[in-house]
Amino acid sequence: MKDVPLRTARSAAMAAALTACLAVAGCTANGEDLPQQEQQSEGTEEPPPLDEPTHEPLTTASKDQASTVEDEPEALPEASSESDEHEGEPAPAPDNEVLDVTEFSADPLQSEGFPDLLTEVPEGSQLLLEQVRVGVHEGYHRIVFDHAGAGAPGWSAEYVDEAVEPGSGFPLEMTSEAILYVGVVGLEPANASQEEGQLQVSEPIDPAGTVFSEIVTTFVHHGSASYYIGLDTVREYRISVWEHPEGPRLIIDVLV
Template identity: 35%
Template sequence: MTARHRAATRLLTAATAATLTLGLAACGDDEPPTSGNGTNPPPVVETTEPGTATPTDDATTAGPTETPTSSGPTDEETDPAALPAFAPAGTPQSVEPSGDMLLPVDMRVGDHEGYDRVVLELTGDGVPGWQTEYVTEAVEDGRGETIDVDGDAILSVYVSGTRYPDEGEDHYAPQGPVEGSDVVEEVHYVGTFEGLTQLFIGVDGGEADYRVFTLADPARLVIDIADPEDG
């Protein structure tokens, strides 16, 4: 082999080694793609309006074997001009529910100028219905037992479109009477039976005018009992 051939061979060998070295380095720099489940949890959006109590302010949700607290402010985000008028005391009211079945998760009682307010908060994608009227005695559905309700009149409230909790699901549980603050003497949350959640409101001074309406985000049923002495 001539000197020229040996030099050419050495150059070819060096070029091949350099090419292999660069290829290996490039492979080492490529990071493998990160594995994952391909989904991201949706952002949590809380709609707490001015004056609206949050779960940490006035309510404690509870599992099936626990008893939640159930009193606190009820400054819901309602424009007085947009509220329905108070209906005469002797007028039963009834509205059908819509959407999915709802689960009761909290109840609040509060004193406002001219009325007392009872709020039942629910979870789910639906709108509750209601059946309300004054009754001479409070009788629990299912068991048929009479409930002793403090007050001069008893407003019976059936919240329709409600359901039982699933196992381990947080919900509002009956816990005895919840004391009112003025015209509302106390509220008895009885529970849910065959799609209807039953409440009894003890009213001071006899049958008073009242109004019922719903709020959204979260779903709430609101019962206002008029207090003419607090107007």
């Protein structure tokens, strides 16, 4: 057996004794072991309760992301071709909705409070006919008289034997089997012709697949104008006025 040098043996013994003392000192400060949970908590911060705020900033979109979200329009319901070009009118009834034919009549009709206007024209404003257009809908055909200006005119309607100019009573040539007259009141200027901006239609129109064969509109006389609609026969109709930022719209629906 090979002898270990004395210096080396003593060093090893002293090192072992020192290690044992350190181990005892690390286990307890007063001779007792510390609980394992306390030892772990000294080196790790305990998380806050779930119902307390963490005080961290909320995640926000970048400038580019924010502008994309704000600029993206909401999806709108699909509209018919006529309402795409001209918003602010009663929408056609959905395919699964039954048309209420009780709203239609062949008798004379007039606006509420006629001959008063539905909405007064502001002082200094204009209200004249600007455009006439037609459209086809399920169960009825529509003709729209677009007016430029502010306010909403009053109206009366009935079937007549002939078309005449307002004031003079001079006959206007129309060859349709039936003529629906719509008298409009409250137009401004009170006396206006084509030169002043009142649309005057006197020629046959393209029916565009509708029952409307002719349309005649007159100049304004003392605030009133006459709109004549030629039809193939007497048909029931309904009338409404829809106010719009660009001007009111007089809408006539005719049953087919």
